[in-house]
Amino acid sequence: MGIQERKEREKERRRQQIMVAAKRVFSEKGFSKATMEDIAQEAELSPGTLYLYFKNKEELYASLSLRILQYLLLRIEHVNAVKGAGPDDKLKQLMEAMYDVYEFDPLIIINMFHLQSSETLRNLSPQLLEEIKDLSGKSMGAISQIFKEGVAKGIFINHHPVALADTFWSVFSGVILWLTSKKLIDESKDFLKETLSVAFEIFYKGVKAK
Amino acid sequence: MGIQERKEREKERRRQQIMVAAKRVFSEKGFSKATMEDIAQEAELSPGTLYLYFKNKEELYASLSLRILQYLLLRIEHVNAVKGAGPDDKLKQLMEAMYDVYEFDPLIIINMFHLQSSETLRNLSPQLLEEIKDLSGKSMGAISQIFKEGVAKGIFINHHPVALADTFWSVFSGVILWLTSKKLIDESKDFLKETLSVAFEIFYKGVKAK
Amino acid sequence: MGIQERKEREKERRRQQIMVAAKRVFSEKGFSKATMEDIAQEAELSPGTLYLYFKNKEELYASLSLRILQYLLLRIEHVNAVKGAGPDDKLKQLMEAMYDVYEFDPLIIINMFHLQSSETLRNLSPQLLEEIKDLSGKSMGAISQIFKEGVAKGIFINHHPVALADTFWSVFSGVILWLTSKKLIDESKDFLKETLSVAFEIFYKGVKAK
Amino acid sequence: MGIQERKEREKERRRQQIMVAAKRVFSEKGFSKATMEDIAQEAELSPGTLYLYFKNKEELYASLSLRILQYLLLRIEHVNAVKGAGPDDKLKQLMEAMYDVYEFDPLIIINMFHLQSSETLRNLSPQLLEEIKDLSGKSMGAISQIFKEGVAKGIFINHHPVALADTFWSVFSGVILWLTSKKLIDESKDFLKETLSVAFEIFYKGVKAK
DNA sequence: GATGAATGAGTATTCATTCAT
DNA sequence: TATGAATGAATACTCATTCAT
Numbered sequence: 001m002g003i004q005e006r007k008e009r010e011k012e013r014r015r016q017q018i019m020v021a022a023k024r025v026f027s028e029k030g031f032s033k034a035t036m037e038d039i040a041q042e043a044e045l046s047p048g049t050l051y052l053y054f055k056n057k058e059e060l061y062a063s064l065s066l067r068i069l070q071y072l073l074l075r076i077e078h079v080n081a082v083k084g085a086g087p088d089d090k091l092k093q094l095m096e097a098m099y100d101v102y103e104f105d106p107l108i109i110i111n112m113f114h115l116q117s118s119e120t121l122r123n124l125s126p127q128l129l130e131e132i133k134d135l136s137g138k139s140m141g142a143i144s145q146i147f148k149e150g151v152a153k154g155i156f157i158n159h160h161p162v163a164l165a166d167t168f169w170s171v172f173s174g175v176i177l178w179l180t181s182k183k184l185i186d187e188s189k190d191f192l193k194e195t196l197s198v199a200f201e202i203f204y205k206g207v208k209a210k
Numbered sequence: 211m212g213i214q215e216r217k218e219r220e221k222e223r224r225r226q227q228i229m230v231a232a233k234r235v236f237s238e239k240g241f242s243k244a245t246m247e248d249i250a251q252e253a254e255l256s257p258g259t260l261y262l263y264f265k266n267k268e269e270l271y272a273s274l275s276l277r278i279l280q281y282l283l284l285r286i287e288h289v290n291a292v293k294g295a296g297p298d299d300k301l302k303q304l305m306e307a308m309y310d311v312y313e314f315d316p317l318i319i320i321n322m323f324h325l326q327s328s329e330t331l332r333n334l335s336p337q338l339l340e341e342i343k344d345l346s347g348k349s350m351g352a353i354s355q356i357f358k359e360g361v362a363k364g365i366f367i368n369h370h371p372v373a374l375a376d377t378f379w380s381v382f383s384g385v386i387l388w389l390t391s392k393k394l395i396d397e398s399k400d401f402l403k404e405t406l407s408v409a410f411e412i413f414y415k416g417v418k419a420k
Numbered sequence: 421m422g423i424q425e426r427k428e429r430e431k432e433r434r435r436q437q438i439m440v441a442a443k444r445v446f447s448e449k450g451f452s453k454a455t456m457e458d459i460a461q462e463a464e465l466s467p468g469t470l471y472l473y474f475k476n477k478e479e480l481y482a483s484l485s486l487r488i489l490q491y492l493l494l495r496i497e498h499v500n501a502v503k504g505a506g507p508d509d510k511l512k513q514l515m516e517a518m519y520d521v522y523e524f525d526p527l528i529i530i531n532m533f534h535l536q537s538s539e540t541l542r543n544l545s546p547q548l549l550e551e552i553k554d555l556s557g558k559s560m561g562a563i564s565q566i567f568k569e570g571v572a573k574g575i576f577i578n579h580h581p582v583a584l585a586d587t588f589w590s591v592f593s594g595v596i597l598w599l600t601s602k603k604l605i606d607e608s609k610d611f612l613k614e615t616l617s618v619a620f621e622i623f624y625k626g627v628k629a630k
Numbered sequence: 631m632g633i634q635e636r637k638e639r640e641k642e643r644r645r646q647q648i649m650v651a652a653k654r655v656f657s658e659k660g661f662s663k664a665t666m667e668d669i670a671q672e673a674e675l676s677p678g679t680l681y682l683y684f685k686n687k688e689e690l691y692a693s694l695s696l697r698i699l700q701y702l703l704l705r706i707e708h709v710n711a712v713k714g715a716g717p718d719d720k721l722k723q724l725m726e727a728m729y730d731v732y733e734f735d736p737l738i739i740i741n742m743f744h745l746q747s748s749e750t751l752r753n754l755s756p757q758l759l760e761e762i763k764d765l766s767g768k769s770m771g772a773i774s775q776i777f778k779e780g781v782a783k784g785i786f787i788n789h790h791p792v793a794l795a796d797t798f799w800s801v802f803s804g805v806i807l808w809l810t811s812k813k814l815i816d817e818s819k820d821f822l823k824e825t826l827s828v829a830f831e832i833f834y835k836g837v838k839a840k
Numbered sequence: 841g842a843t844g845a846a847t848g849a850g851t852a853t854t855c856a857t858t859c860a861t
Numbered sequence: 862t863a864t865g866a867a868t869g870a871a872t873a874c875t876c877a878t879t880c881a882t
Contacts, residue, residue: 030327031242032242035856036855036857037855037856040865045863046864047855047856047864048858048859048864048865048866049862049864051856052862052863056857057857112391113387113390113391116391116392119239119243157412163404163408164408164412166389166405167385167408169388170384170385170387170388170409171380171409172384173384174379174381174382174383174384175377175384177323177380177383177384177387178376178380178383178384179376179380180323180326181322181323181326182376195373195376198369198373198374198377199377199380199381202412202416203412203413204416205367205415206411206413206414206415206416206417207412207416221845224845245871245872246872246873247872255846255847256846256847257848257873257874258846258848258849258874258876259845259847260874261873261874266873266874267873267874450747451662455875455876455877456876456877457876460844466842466843466844467844467876467877467878468842468879468880469843469844471879472841472842476877476878477878532811533807533810533811535811536812537660539663577835579828583824583825583828586805586808586809586825587825587828587829587832589804589808590807590808590809590825590829591801591829592804593808594799594801594803594805594808595797595800597743597800597804597807598796598799598800598803599796601742601743601745601746602746602796615793615796615797618793618794618797619797619800619801621836622797622836622837623832623833624836625787625835625836626831626833626834626836626837627832627836641866644866665850665852666851666852666853667852675868676869677851677868677869678853678855678868678870679866681853681854686852686853687851687852687853
């Protein structure tokens with residue numbers, strides 16, 4: 001078992017090593033332009049080895065999303081679990097959590113969108129697909145929960161919590177993508193943070209009842 | 211002259227025919243997965259013919275953006291030109307305009323983002339590139355103008371008009387992309403419209419001073 | 421018949437117009453890289469029109485050779501026909517004739533070689549093929565005739581006249597191609613003439629008996 | 631080390647295998663008409679494999695020239711290095727060397743000419759380009775050296791050694807090309823050898839002083 | 841005759857994936 | 862397990878040739 005375990009750990013280490021390399025390469029070139037050769041080189045492995053750990057290119061890409069989704073859920077649940085904090089506070093903390101997640105892996109937004117391609121989904125193993133769906137659902141549920149409380153207590157405007165959660169996520173991803181497209185992010189992280197602040201301030205003010 | 215003119219029109223008709231086909235195919239498969247063969251088949255033409263009207267795949271794709279950008283600018287300028295309307299009204303009309311633009315061509319957001327790729331830009335003819343830059347700039351300028359007025363009159367919160375315009379666009383594109391990724395748009399246009407309304411309402415309330 | 425004749429002449433004029441353009445384009449780009457579109461543009465005609473006068477690209481190219489071969493034969497026969505001139509004189513005049521032919525159309529050498537490609541021959545009409553073979557044979561025969569006389573009179577070394585004729589032609593084409601490959605011709609026509617002189621001088625001295 | 635070495639040798643073997651196939655195919659069809667598919671088939675490999683060993687079609691073609699140039703230089707330098715041999719002898723040996731080179735690879739002439747195309751040069755890697763230029767230069771230099779000696783000793787006519795070297799090469803390539811174009815080479819190697827002899831004899835006699 | 845738009849077969853090149861070692 | 866050489870299907874783009882007008 002000790003041996004079994006060590007092997008298991010070693011295997012996980014390799015997966016991580018590949019994913020780190022893949023993240024860098026996908027991040028720089030995008031999914032289509034990045035080649036498995038690129039990733040193998042970045043990971044200092046041979047192309048063949050990649051296929052020992054990931055079924056194919058799509059699954060390697062998707063597994064990146066899985067990791068970030070895990071982190072996302074962790075952070076959001078942590079916000080939700082704080083005792084004694086009102087929806088107001090939680091919303092603010094949620095904003096910060098989202099920013100941290102983005103810092104942890106700026107690809108998060110692109111990942112989330114790429115994942116939806118039916119072509120991509122077709123190539124994933126059912127197990128991975130299931131995990132991703134599960135994590136996405138839980139994350140959105142946790143965000144909704146915050147809004148549910150706020151609406152229930154009359155602190156937030158009377159919209160369906162899921163709609164508010166969707167809108168919250170939209171604002172966040174919209175800002176990221178917009179700034180990315182304007183090439184403003186690479187030049188200045190401060191600018192991104194500031195713009196996100198403005199966006200959230202507006203969102204926050206707009207969300208409050210009365 | 212009649213002949214010259216008719217030929218010109220015929221040529222334009224073909225361009226449109228190809229663009230309509232391209233829009234469908236790109237829309238379904240995305241830029242990388244769509245092949246020129248696909249588009250030719252959809253347009254009921256041979257692959258070679260596409261190249262009589264568009265320099266290459268990138269330029270065909272970009273020309274789709276050009277058309278939508280033209281329509282976008284038209285609508286925004288129209289909003290701005292209304293006499294006697296306050297920033298409040300204009301903002302509401304701007305929201306409606308954006309929705310119309312989206313209905314005119316749902317690919318608008320994806321187009322805008324794809325366009326930024328430096329690889330893409332490299333392959334465009336300087337003329338087309340110039341036109342696109344010009345139109346994008348003008349559109350964003352027109353949106354900023356509305357916010358400039360609102361801020362100047364103390365109706366909107368005191369943020370830089372360009373920042374507000376960016377945020378406005380972010381909210382819009384974020385909602386679209388988010389719902390697209392959830393495959394909710396195809397299933398229900400009403401749901402999109404409603405979600406956009408919620409998002410804009412929140413944005414609108416958040417933007418108002420006091 | 422007047423009408424018939426005028427049409428005939430008009431048709432010939434067009435053929436010439438196309439051939440002049442083709443010569444320029446082939447000369448600049450070589451056979452494979454030159455496109456029918458290029459030639460049509462140079463001739464200020466449409467691509468389709470080219471096919472009214474020439475069966476295909478190969479035949480257009482071959483017809484250029486035909487013209488130059490006609491001129492070549494004319495010049496060589498003229499040298500041969502001079503009364504009272506000895507083989508010595510004739511050889512010198514032959515050298516000059518060759519140079520004139522080259523000036524008339526520098527493509528002559530390349531043409532002669534390209535023509536041999538079995539792929540090319542396959543695409544020629546039997547009639548054109550026959551004409552070309554006929555002209556080539558006659559030209560080489562006429563050159564051989566000069567050497568035949570020289571050998572018979574003991575003025576030239578005792579080699580088979582055809583071998584000498586082949587060698588003569590080889591020296592000429594060899595110099596042209598060699599200088600072309602060194603890009604020396606375009607830069608200086610004088611250099612070509614001088615090098616040809618040296619080559620012919622050597623040839624001349626080597627050819628003389630004793 | 632043993633492994634490293636064996637791999638290296640295996641790799642070189644593959645390069646040779648491809649080059650042999652390429653030589654055959656280019657030889658038969660010429661550069662433009664030969665396809666990479668043809669070559670792959672001849673080499674009993676897949677098209678993709680060719681690109682593991684050669685950057686592109688141009689470079690594969692050029693590498694054929696490189697090999698023949700290496701052999702050419704080897705032979706010429708060997709002639710030049712013979713102690714006690716006069717320019718006369720060396721010239722004769724040079725003739726034989728040239729013939730051997732031709733037998734080693736009959737494509738030599740065509741290769742040399744194709745190489746000059748600026749289009750071709752553009753597609754070569756700088757390293758390969760440099761090697762080719764270097765070898766060509768050295769070969770011509772070595773030939774010139776023989777003539778330089780002959781002229782200095784008053785054995786050869788008083789022309790610039792480089793001019794004589796150019797002429798020598800011209801005669802050689804001219805004969806080859808001319809006979810090739812007449813399809814005489816394939817039918818009878820003896821005929822080529824004889825014609826080359828005649829040509830070189832003439833050249834030799836013409837080159838001698840007095 | 842002349843046109844030039846349309847064709848579609850042809851080709852170099854790339855790259856995800858496999859498999860013998 | 863790991864390798865990386867080999868594969869071969871896939872694809873953007875070109876261009877000689879045709880044919881309706």
